[in-house]
Amino acid sequence: MTGFKNRLIGPMPKIGIRPAIDGRRMGVRESLEDQTMGMAKTVARFLSAHVRHENGQPVECVIADTCIGGVAEAAQTAAKFSREGVGISLTVTPCWCYGAETMDMDPLIPKAAWGFNGTERPGAVYLAAVSAAHTQKGIPAFSIYGRDVQDAGDNEIPSDVQEKLLRFVKAGLAVARMRGKSYLSMGGVSMGIAGSIVQPWLFEQYLGMRVEAVDMSEFTRRFEEHIYDPKELGKAMQWVKANCPEGIDRNPPAKQHSREQKDKDWELSVKMALIARDMMVGNPRLAELGYGEEALGHNAIAGGFQGQRQWTDHFPNGDFMEAILNSSFDWNGIRQPYIVATENDALNGISMLFGHLLTGTAQLFSDVRTYWSPEAVKRVTGYELTGEAAGGFLHLINSGPTALDATGQQTCCGKPAIKPYWEVTADDVKKCLEATTWHAGTTEYFRGGGWSTHFVTRGGMPVTMSRLNLVKGLGPVFQIAEGMIVELPDDVHNKLDLRTDPTWPTTWFVPRLTGSGPFRDVYSVMNAWGANHGAISYGHIGADLITLASLLRIPVYMHNVPEESIFRPSAWTVFGAQDPVGADFRACANFGPLYG
Numbered sequence: 001m002t003g004f005k006n007r008l009i010g011p012m013p014k015i016g017i018r019p020a021i022d023g024r025r026m027g028v029r030e031s032l033e034d035q036t037m038g039m040a041k042t043v044a045r046f047l048s049a050h051v052r053h054e055n056g057q058p059v060e061c062v063i064a065d066t067c068i069g070g071v072a073e074a075a076q077t078a079a080k081f082s083r084e085g086v087g088i089s090l091t092v093t094p095c096w097c098y099g100a101e102t103m104d105m106d107p108l109i110p111k112a113a114w115g116f117n118g119t120e121r122p123g124a125v126y127l128a129a130v131s132a133a134h135t136q137k138g139i140p141a142f143s144i145y146g147r148d149v150q151d152a153g154d155n156e157i158p159s160d161v162q163e164k165l166l167r168f169v170k171a172g173l174a175v176a177r178m179r180g181k182s183y184l185s186m187g188g189v190s191m192g193i194a195g196s197i198v199q200p201w202l203f204e205q206y207l208g209m210r211v212e213a214v215d216m217s218e219f220t221r222r223f224e225e226h227i228y229d230p231k232e233l234g235k236a237m238q239w240v241k242a243n244c245p246e247g248i249d250r251n252p253p254a255k256q257h258s259r260e261q262k263d264k265d266w267e268l269s270v271k272m273a274l275i276a277r278d279m280m281v282g283n284p285r286l287a288e289l290g291y292g293e294e295a296l297g298h299n300a301i302a303g304g305f306q307g308q309r310q311w312t313d314h315f316p317n318g319d320f321m322e323a324i325l326n327s328s329f330d331w332n333g334i335r336q337p338y339i340v341a342t343e344n345d346a347l348n349g350i351s352m353l354f355g356h357l358l359t360g361t362a363q364l365f366s367d368v369r370t371y372w373s374p375e376a377v378k379r380v381t382g383y384e385l386t387g388e389a390a391g392g393f394l395h396l397i398n399s400g401p402t403a404l405d406a407t408g409q410q411t412c413c414g415k416p417a418i419k420p421y422w423e424v425t426a427d428d429v430k431k432c433l434e435a436t437t438w439h440a441g442t443t444e445y446f447r448g449g450g451w452s453t454h455f456v457t458r459g460g461m462p463v464t465m466s467r468l469n470l471v472k473g474l475g476p477v478f479q480i481a482e483g484m485i486v487e488l489p490d491d492v493h494n495k496l497d498l499r500t501d502p503t504w505p506t507t508w509f510v511p512r513l514t515g516s517g518p519f520r521d522v523y524s525v526m527n528a529w530g531a532n533h534g535a536i537s538y539g540h541i542g543a544d545l546i547t548l549a550s551l552l553r554i555p556v557y558m559h560n561v562p563e564e565s566i567f568r569p570s571a572w573t574v575f576g577a578q579d580p581v582g583a584d585f586r587a588c589a590n591f592g593p594l595y596g
Contacts, residue, residue: 013087013176023069087176187306247437316450322401355537362403408458459487
């Protein structure tokens with residue numbers, strides 16, 4: 001794919017690379033200039049080749065004009081980075097430098113330092129010194145120290161250093177990308193769900209975002225005043241008719257909508273998708289139609305739709321809108337997914353946003369509905385669970401917002417996958433659509449009708465489930481569960497699926513167990529989950545999420561990520577090197593929210 005688009009207002013954040021050097025002239029500095037600047041250029045090439053923004057655009061690296069030997073050159077570099085729109089900074093050096101004079105002092109920009117592990121010049125000593133300075137000054141930074149000593153002329157980036165560079169950069173870019181953007185709250189609190197009590201202070205102090213709120217009556221106004229692109233509506237309706245087959249209507253005959261009403265439900269559902277997208281990111285076509293204010297949108301990097309109940313008791317539900325916007329494609333072709341949380345659960349929306357910013361993939365929004373023990377499965381179906389599912393599994397299911405990518409019909413290396421949207425092909429789209437049926441909304445829940453997606457996620461996919469929760473007196477906390485999607489025999493699946501609403505998409509999830517704490521068994525994961533919803537992202541990205549959470553000063557209270565993969569600022573160690581979970585809480589409390 002080509003033509004990657006930044007659909008939000010503001011430039012894409014860049015990576016600033018700071019080559020630090022021993023400032024002593026008349027021999028020392030001169031002998032290190034080429035090696036130090038060469039190190040910066042090598043890192044820039046590596047990052048440019050391996051990192052993309054969530055919208056598919058390649059990252060841009062900005063290197064300081066000169067090596068940084070003291071405060072003057074540090075200030076010159078800071079000025080350049082400000083002009084260039086640098087969002088994160090990385091200091092690199094092969095040698096000793098003057099720590100407090102050369103360090104990056106901007107408290108809002110995520111920062112790391114890589115000190116070359118060589119014996120000829122003590123880059124690792126500078127790394128320790130500058131890390132201590134960051135900790136002492138309360139400006140946390142990541143310390144990147146290679147495991148093995150390298151020769152002075154070695155221009156390679158060791159694999160362990162590469163891993164830490166990528167982990168820091170992906171998380172840092174996510175932080176920079178959120179800053180200044182909006183969460184669009186479309187409606188208010190849904191059915192008393194705490195996550196949809198949208199808290200502006202959380203977005204402002206921890207994410208650097210703002211909350212924009214519109215009443216759901218704005219949809220009605222735009223319906224009645226035709227504030228949408230009629231040509232696109234016609235195109236979308238034709239696409240839906242060709243690609244969104246209707247499944248069985250499971251409502252009792254007396255509760256079923258007429259064919260005429262169902263057709264109206266389709267049209268309103270498609271209009272809702274157009275309108276929600278236009279409200280989030282704007283649409284220049286609206287200005288051409290005479291709606292200049294509406295054309296601007298709310299610069300929303302994520303949003304949520306209340307729906308239940310004030311809307312869904314009368315109008316079609318938001319399931320089509322949420323499912324298609326969260327997917328990597330629609331009637332306009334393959335494009336970046338939007339992040340739209342059902343029931344306006346902003347906390348789950350934030351979790352989805354984290355996963356999308358780190359991976360560029362579409363996200364799943366699910367109820368963490370049921371733990372099925374092996375005993376319960378055997379009692380209900382007569383089937384004995386084996387393999388990855390032997391200890392039971394979680395039933396992840398929700399009425400609409402799970403992306404169609406979650407069918408698992410895309411493949412990577414011959415296995416089911418959810419690709420970054422720029423790798424999705426037309427054949428992938430076709431398979432996802434063919435694996436999905438659309439069912440008339442269950443009128444017991446949705447009196448106004450609508451259309452719900454149904455599919456079963458293919459097994460064999462590694463995924464990470466996460467959730468942001470709020471605690472009075474403590475603030476935001478985060479939980480993570482890496483695991484695998486599993487498949488069940490058709491007859492077993494049907495017996496279990498029919499016990500709940502079979503018009504909704506189903507994902508059978510087995511978290512990876514550690515044998516202790518909340519991960520001692522599958523039941524314990526379900527029992528410890530902090531809310532009724534979870535955000536699921538393709539791949540085992542728990543370590544990246546932990547790094548991102550530390551940048552935002554959000555402690556992680558539950559995860560099953562191997563200890564050796566965890567990467568946080570070096571300051572976290574002084575809060576309890578032998579108690580990393582407790583240290584995370586103490587460090588986050590000490591430094592406070594990033595923008596607080």
